[in-house]
Amino acid sequence: MNAMIYKKKWPLILFLTPTFLFLTVYLYYPFLMNVWNSFNRIGGMGEASRGLNNPPYENYVKMFKDPLMSTAIKNTLILMALTVVIQVGLALILALLVDQIKFGSQFFRTVYFFPIVISATALGLLFNLIFLYDGGMLNQLLTNIGLITENIDWKDPSHFFGTLMMPVIWQYVGFYFVIIVTGLNNISTDIYEAAEIDGASGLGRIRYITLPLLHNTLCTCLILAITGALKVFDLPWTMFPGGMPLDGSWLTGTYMYYQTMEMADVDYGSAIAVMIVVLGVVISQLANYIFKEKDY
C-alpha cells in the first residue's frame, strides 16, 4: 500500500530540489570556497582574487605569528573550559536540586531558560549598563552596601576577563539545565526505589546512580558547550568592540569579523574561519574519544 502511494518518484524532485539547492549554494559551495579563499590574495569583499598567495599557505604562517590570534585562541579555549566546568556544572547542580522539589519546577525551568531567547545584543547592552564605570548598577550596589569607596572599572585590563566571560556563561546555564532535567526525568524511579532498599543515601544515590546514568546526557552537553564556545560573537562584540582593552578580549569569532570587515583582510579572515572549524572538529572529537558514550 505504502509502496503504491510513494511508488511514483517524480514528485521527489519538487520536494527535494529547493532544499538541496539552498544547502549546496549557501552552505557546501561557500564552505569549500572559503577554504580556497584562504590560500588566495583578496583585496576586498567585493574584489576578485588576485591569484594565490606566495606561498599559498601564507595566511596560516601569519596566523601562528599573529599575537592577536594567539590571544583570540587562548581566550576561546579558556571560555570553552569555563563553559564546560561552570556552565554545565551549575546546570547540573540546579537540575539535581530541582529534581528534589515537588512544587515550582516548571517555574524555575521557564525562568532559567529566559535569557536564551533574548538577543545577545540586548544582553550586551544590558551588561554594559550593569558594568558601567561611572554609575553602573554594580558599582552603585557595591558603593551602597559599603564594599567599595571608589568605582571599579570593570573593563580595565585587570577586570575585563571576568566581565567578558560572566555574561556568556550566565546566558546559557538554563539551556543545559533543561537538557539535564530531561535526562533526569528519563531515569526510572524503580532504580531509585531499589537503591533506597539497598540503603543508598542522598549523596551516594547521586554518585552511584544518577551521575552514571546521566553520562550520555552530560556528553551531549559537553560537545554542545565546546561547539557553542566557538560560536560566541554577539555578546563580546557588543560589550568589547575592537578587542578592547588593548586587544585583550579577542575571541576567534570576533577576531575573524574584525579582520574581514574592518581590516578588509578577506583572505586572512577566511583562514581564521577555517581555523575555527578545525578547532571545533578536533576538540569535540577529542572530547568524544575521552568521554565515549556508553550503553548501560
Added chain:
Amino acid sequence: MNKIKRKKLSLGQFFIYLVLSLWALTTIYPFVWVVLNSFKPKGLIRKEAFSLPIGDKFTLENYVTAFRRVDIGAAYVNSLVISGVVTAVVIVLAGLAAYAMVRYQFRGRTFLYSMIIASSMFPIFSTIIPVFRMENAWGIVNTGNIWLTRLSVILPQIAGNLSFAIIVLMGFIRSLPIDLEEAAYLEGYSVFRIFFKIIMPLARPSFATVGIFTFLWSYNDLFTQMFFLRSKKFFTITRLLNEISSQAGTNYGLMVAAVVMVVIPVLVVYVFLQKNIIKGLTAGAVKG
C-alpha cells in the same frame, strides 16, 4: 522521631528552594531593573539605579527619544519582514523535504540524509565570506534597494535553518501513522494534497516548534545582519541595537529604552509559547 525527621527534611527543602531562587533572581532581576530604569529620567539611572520610577521620577522621555532619534518603528518592520519570510520559507521547504525523506524509498537517500546532518554543523563564520561575495556578484548586496537588501539577509538565514528544521520534522512525521495517507490516496488525493491537507495539520506542533525557533534565531542573529545591513534605513531591531550601543555615547536613557523595546516582544511571545520554545531550542541543540 517522626517529627524530627520531617523537620530536617523541610530544612533541606528550604535550602534547595533558596539556592534555586537565587539563580532565578540572576535571570529575572536584570530585566526588571532595565524596565524600571527605562521609565526614569536619564540622569537618574547613574545616580539612583535602585529607586522606583514613581511620582516625579516617572517619565516617558526615554521612549520618546527612542522613537524620535532612531527609527525604531522601521527597524521593527524590517525585523518582522525578514524573520517572517525566513520562517515561512523554512517551514514549507523543510516540511516538504522531511516528508519526502521519511516516506519515499529511493537511491541516494542515505547520501542526502548525511548531507543534511553534516550541513547543520557548519559554523556561520566558515560560509559567510563566500556567501557575501556570491551575492555581491549577483548584485543584491548594498544596492540601496530595500527588498534586495532584505533578500540578501533572508537567503543565507533560510539556508542556515533548513537542516535543523528537517531533522526535527523528520522525527515527527516518521511517528505519524500512515493509514490516513492511504485513505486519502484511495480518495484520489495527490501526494502534494496529502502533504498540505494531512501531514501539515497533523504535524502542527512540530511545525510550530520549528517556526518559533527559526523566527527567534533569525531575529537575534546579529552576525549575518552585520555583514549585509550596512545602511541605517535597512537596519533590523538587533542591528539597530548594536549601532545604538556604539553610538549612543552617554545617553543611557536611550539605551535602556532600546533594550526594553527589543526584549518586550520576545518576552510576550515567550510567556505564551514557552513550552514550544524550550522544546524547539533544545531540539535545535545541534545549531545552538
